[in-house]
Amino acid sequence: MSASKATSINPTPIYIVDGARTPFLKARNTPGPFAASDLAVAAGRALLSRQRFGAEALDEVILGCAAPAPDEVNIGRLVALRMGCPQSVPGWTVMRNCASGMQAIDSAMANIQAGRSHLVLAGGVDALSRAPLLWPDAAVKWFAALNSARSMGQKLGVLTQFKLAYLSPVIGLLKGLTDPVVGLTMGQTAENLAWRFGIDRTQMDAFAVRSHQRTAAAYDAGHFANELVPLVERNGNAHEQDDGLRRDSSLAGLAKLKPVFDKPLGNITAGNSSQVTDGASWLLLASEAAVKQYDLQPLGRIVDSQWAGLDPAQMGLGPVHAATPILQRHGLCLNDLDAWEINEAFAAQVLGCLAAWKSDEYCRTELGLSGALGELDEHKLNIDGGAIAVGHPVGASGARIVLHVLQTLRRMPGTHVKRGMAAICIGGGQGGAMLVETLP
């Protein structure tokens, strides 16, 4: 749990050449209009078509996906081919739950640092609305028995054992959002943080309202224009914005919602949680050599990255554990950075992170620091809102916040180098963080 055991400062610069994402589409209790591969292809095609090089220049395609559909298991390879990459460009899929997209970027960095790749398309995707319904185990056994029954008599015998409960499916998404070790849902881990740091419902709801307001303001100012590419359905329906944004979000409105995870007395509602959505996000990463070769004008670069592990029941504090060692390595304080993105899985969880940094006790016992790290200036945090307003298509979010924090830095005034952090909590008790900066 100390910085000394962590990775060293990134020796080779990793350039972010460009990036794009789809609008995030809210899951509406029915399979959404796009499969995960459709989303990744739409964003990737648009991104690739505006480069100075063709898809054949890519060394590999890496895609993070927490829940690939059964027919898209190695979705990274599938979308590489569908995006028009030549067959010779390898494609693969990575999975680290909510940080799958960030993992893809990290894997690309590792290969660029090792000199194995120079130009990598890396990103994340999930179509949570299409998470499958699963047969209960008992039902699967019954089907198997029916299948292997030979004679009519045997078949009849199996048929009579049918129970109606076999028809009640397991919701795949809920399985995925429940920690298999501690048996808590993700929402319940956030309830843990609220309890630990004394975060009340009003604070959470206020944070949620602010997320919607900031996202709305960012849309109005055109701050998403340079990262969003449109989605068009086959029937001509076009999607140009995240459709979960509620411009009318208010404390009074949110107060009416019932808790979802700890019923009936919990604090976490659908309103102060991230939205279950479908979406994809990509970054084009390049080595210095590739930047020179293709005469690229990168948006910025990734300076450092860190993964961390912690108690699965407190998984929401992952960003604290991942970002802190980076700050230490670079001798930075929380507010030395110009912008922060902490993925908003839950309002309580982001507020929990801020509280942990402020807590003397937490920083000493859990982070091995001499005292509290301090208070992160909330004007620097999630400047354009976050997953509560935008949505959280699990695999895509990690890639989205890395791209977005860089885009945020780029619009800040002044020609000096600006630095920003993107950090994300990971179901199962992990955290991931990346430090990015603009170019001089």
Added chain:
Amino acid sequence: MNAQPNNLRHWRLEVRDNGVVWAWLDRVNVQGAENTPENHTPEHTNVLTREVMAELAQCVSHWQKQCEHTPNVLRGIVFASAKDSGFIAGADIEEFTQIRDASTAVQVATQLVERGWNLYNQLAALPVPTLALIRGFCMGGGLELALACKYRIVVDEPSTRLALPEVMLGIVPGWGGMLRLPQLVGAPAALDMMLTGRAVDARKAKRMGLADVCVPPRLMQRTADEWIVSGKRPRSAADLPWMQRLMLGPLKSMVVRKARAQVMQRARPEHYPAPYAILDMWANYGGNALAVPSSQPTSMAALATSPTTPNLLRVYQLQERLKRFGRESDFKVKHVHVIGAGTMGGDIAAWCAGRGMTVTLQDQSVARIAPAIARAAKAYERKHKGDRRRVTQTLDRIVPDVSGRGVCQADVVIEAIFENIDAKHALFKSIEPMLKPGAILASNTSSLKLESIGSALRNPSRLVGIHFFNPVARMPLVEVVRGENSSEAEVQKALAFVRQLDKLPLPVKSAPGFLVNAVLGPYMLEAMRCVDAGLRAETVDEAALAFGMPMGPLELADVVGLDVALAVGKSLSASAGSAETSVVPTCLQQRADAGELGKKTGRGFFDWQNDKAVKRAPAAMSEAEKSALSERLIRPIVLTTRRLVAEGVVADADLADAGMIFGTGFAPFRGGPLHDADSRSV
């Protein structure tokens, strides 16, 4: 063991251990009299030339004798192609051209039919199993060869296409196709193939019973090896469902009536005798073209002397000529950027993506681009029914691109925005610096001068016109416009690009309306003058249809839009400058003033319901009156086309005819307006 036929040039017989002979067709071009390998140059495709057929006849007689004298030695014959290009492309078109000479036409045609009919009957009668292993195209006489075999294996690849396209050349599948195909697949499916020339792919061939089995390439040899000695009963009419069998027997006349009614809607018998001949030969003469008495209008003699047959051959040859344009260029297009997602731009984008290119489609907003994508999705779903992956992968290639950044990667940039010179200037100015070196810059303009559009460019020589016709998916012609400043290299690249789109490129000089629109304008105006003179719109259109035009001129005007027609009329008459043509017809002006702009407003010269013109009956006319009216309507086409050839807008009369046929559907059976006028001396 009998000696094999020797001195074969085109066929290679391979006797396998199991007693099966593999007859490989590998047509060569023989130079000199000696049949030595040194004198052979390879031919690209297998075609059933006189020589190929003669050698096959030699083989069949040999096999016949072998079966008689030494039974049980020959266990079966497999026909296969040794060429990668396909199985057999059909009979030799060059031989058909000899039918043009009227004095020998009947004799030549009859001999041609006899040769295949008798040979294939002989082949079908061989007492050993025969099998055609079909990979790639299998057309006309090639399919009839396969039909004469007892078994057919098709290889499951997209390039495997089976068809009897004779009708499109004004002839009939006289080598047993009319006899055997209906027996195998039933009358409706067989008539559909024979009367339309439509091709079926491998899977469809298996589904409809045309093939016994459809296998992937990796299994084709093994399947053939086993199938030929399997002793399976060959498929026959007895395997058809009972309703299908009835349609070959008692219900035959009903089927013919129905089919004839369908053909009537597409082609008049006086224009296109071949489909009617096919129906008659199948229904009344057992599919034997030679059995029809020469006094009949459906006889071989009648077909051979009908001008339609050589004219359709001419059309085929014109098409081949257009296909040769752009061959010199090795320009390869992977990415097309289309600006303007309206009907034209959107359909161009959809077509390019359908041909495997990546397309960035630019317009001012996503809302303008989305309908084009929806239209493309619908078209692909119709085209690739049941192949969801193909639809998805084609759609994947169309990328909405509001910011227009796709320009930087495009090999071809096509502008298809509204016809406003200032807008085009601004657009081209902004695009030019972003272009990839070597990329084509093209405008789809139909009414603005290429030179004035190009004046906004630093390098106007790279601008060419690539002018598509509406609807893009159905119109085979694309005019490639050479502006005064266009460089030859860019024009060649554009021609090559159009070929990659599998369209027919016609090089034209920059001039108002180029070829096609410049000719259609006076034609429509003349029709309107007839209306001004008191004729009913239906009467005028009927005269054009009777001549063989695919659509009446006034219906066409309604489709184009009367506002467009008015603008074109004004600009054409201004440029033509003659007093006669400079008056805008009253009927056009009135309708335009009243806002009755044709199909798009629901009323023009006709009322439009459900995208169809509601036409009343034309006024009663004698044949002489009708033909006089036809001549009056067609005259401006002929005169304008002649003038444009003289002015060098199009290089020669044949190309002008080709442009009019593939760009407007000008009566193909007439061989083009100039050819028709010359042959009738009008």
